[in-house]
Amino acid sequence: MILAREFFGLNLIAVIDLLLSNEIEVLCKASNLKKILSLGIKAEKGDSVKLTYMQAKFVSQNLIVECKCIYCDKVFKQKIRRREHFINDCCYNKKCIQKNNEFKFELKHGKGIKNPGQIKEVREKIENTCQKRFGASSPFGSKDVIKKREQNNLKKYGKKNVGSLPETREKIKNTCQKRYGTDSVFQAREVKEKISNTLKNRYGSNITNVSQIPEVRKKINNTLIENSEGTNINTSKEQKHIKDLINGFLNYKIGRKRIDIVRLDLMIAYEVDGRGHFAYSKNEDFEKQELEREELIFKAGFKLVRIVFDLEILSDEKMLKLISYCNTYLLSCNERKIIVDLRNNTITTSKTFDLKRVIQ
Numbered sequence: 001m002i003l004a005r006e007f008f009g010l011n012l013i014a015v016i017d018l019l020l021s022n023e024i025e026v027l028c029k030a031s032n033l034k035k036i037l038s039l040g041i042k043a044e045k046g047d048s049v050k051l052t053y054m055q056a057k058f059v060s061q062n063l064i065v066e067c068k069c070i071y072c073d074k075v076f077k078q079k080i081r082r083r084e085h086f087i088n089d090c091c092y093n094k095k096c097i098q099k100n101n102e103f104k105f106e107l108k109h110g111k112g113i114k115n116p117g118q119i120k121e122v123r124e125k126i127e128n129t130c131q132k133r134f135g136a137s138s139p140f141g142s143k144d145v146i147k148k149r150e151q152n153n154l155k156k157y158g159k160k161n162v163g164s165l166p167e168t169r170e171k172i173k174n175t176c177q178k179r180y181g182t183d184s185v186f187q188a189r190e191v192k193e194k195i196s197n198t199l200k201n202r203y204g205s206n207i208t209n210v211s212q213i214p215e216v217r218k219k220i221n222n223t224l225i226e227n228s229e230g231t232n233i234n235t236s237k238e239q240k241h242i243k244d245l246i247n248g249f250l251n252y253k254i255g256r257k258r259i260d261i262v263r264l265d266l267m268i269a270y271e272v273d274g275r276g277h278f279a280y281s282k283n284e285d286f287e288k289q290e291l292e293r294e295e296l297i298f299k300a301g302f303k304l305v306r307i308v309f310d311l312e313i314l315s316d317e318k319m320l321k322l323i324s325y326c327n328t329y330l331l332s333c334n335e336r337k338i339i340v341d342l343r344n345n346t347i348t349t350s351k352t353f354d355l356k357r358v359i360q
C-alpha cells in the first residue's frame with residue numbers, strides 16, 4: 001500500500017514519481033471526453049493525452065499503469081479501479097508476492113513477525129487442530145503420513161529413511177560446507193545462535209537446548225522405546241520371556257548401549273545373562289564392558305537387577321516372585337544393584353543368601 005510505504009519511507013521516490021508525472025497516456029473516448037475537457041485540456045475523441053496519475057484516475061473507470069516492482073525491478077502493468085486508492089509496487093511473481101506479504105504482516109504484527117506461524121496464539125491453534133486431526137503437532141507428524149512417506153522411500157530407495165542414504169548424507173554435507181563451512185547445519189554458529197534464541201523466547205531464559213524442554217524429553221523417551229522395541233538385535237528367548245512376564249521394554253537404549261529390559265515406571269533395569277552372554281564371556285573385555293554398562297545404567301537413574309542363569313530360568317510364578325522381591329528391595333533402600341544367580345541359587349545384595357528363602 002502506498003500510504004504505508006510512504007510512511008515508512010520505502011520506495012517513496014517511485015510513488016512521488018508516479019503521482020507527479022505527466023506520463024500516463026489516456027485515450028479520449030466518448031465516456032471520458034467530458035472529464036478530460038473539464039480539466040482544461042483541449043482534446044478530441046480518438047486523441048491520446050498525457051495526464052498525471054491523479055488526473056488519469058479522475059477520468060478513467062479502470063486505469064492501467066506501468067509500475068516497477070520494488071523487489072525485482074521488473075516493469076509490470078496493473079489495473080487500478082476507480083474506487084481503489086492503492087497501487088501495488090510489487091509484481092505478480094510468486095517470490096515477490098511472498099516478500100510483500102511478509103512485509104505487510106510485519107507492519108501489522110511487529111518487526112520480525114513475518115507469517116502467522118510466528119504468532120504464539122496462531123501456532124497454538126494450528127497445533128491443537130493438528131493434534132485433533134492427525135494426533136501429532138504437525139500434519140507431517142501424523143502416523144499415516146509418516147507411513148506413506150516410508151513406503152514411498154522403500155519403493156524408491158529400498159530404505160525407510162532417506163536421511164540414512166550415503167548419497168543424501170553426502171549432499172547435505174556438501175550444502176552445509178558451502179553455506180556454513182561446517183559438516184552439519186547444527187554446527188554452524190549462526191544456526192546455533194538462532195536456535196538458542198528461539199528456545200529462549202519460547203520457553204524461557206534457562207532453556208538453551210531442545211532436550212531441556214519437558215515435552216521434548218517425554219517425546220525422546222517415547223522414541224527411544226519405539227526404537228528399542230523395533231530393532232533386530234540379538235535377543236534371547238529368556239530375555240523376551242522375562243520382558244513379557246514383567247511387562248517391561250526390550251533393548252532400551254541408554255547412551256550407546258542397549259539394556260536388556262527396563263521398567264520405566266520403576267526405573268529398574270534388568271540384565272539377563274544367559275546363554276547369549278556366554279559367547280561374550282570368553283572375551284577378556286566382557287567384565288570391563290559390563291562395568292561400563294552398569295555405570296551407564298546408574299548414571300541414567302536406573303537401579304539394576306542382574307539375572308544370571310545357565311540353561312533355564314525358573315517357572316513364571318517363581319520368576320515373578322523373585323523379580324518382585326528384587327524390585328521391592330531396590331526401591332526400599334539405597335542399594336543400586338542386586339544379582340540373582342540361578343546357577344547356584346543365590347541372591348546377592350550387600351549380602352549373599354539363598355534365593356529359595358524368597359520363592360518358597
Ligand SMILES: [Zn+2]
Pocket residue numbers: 069070071072073074090091092093096
Ligand atoms: Zn517482482
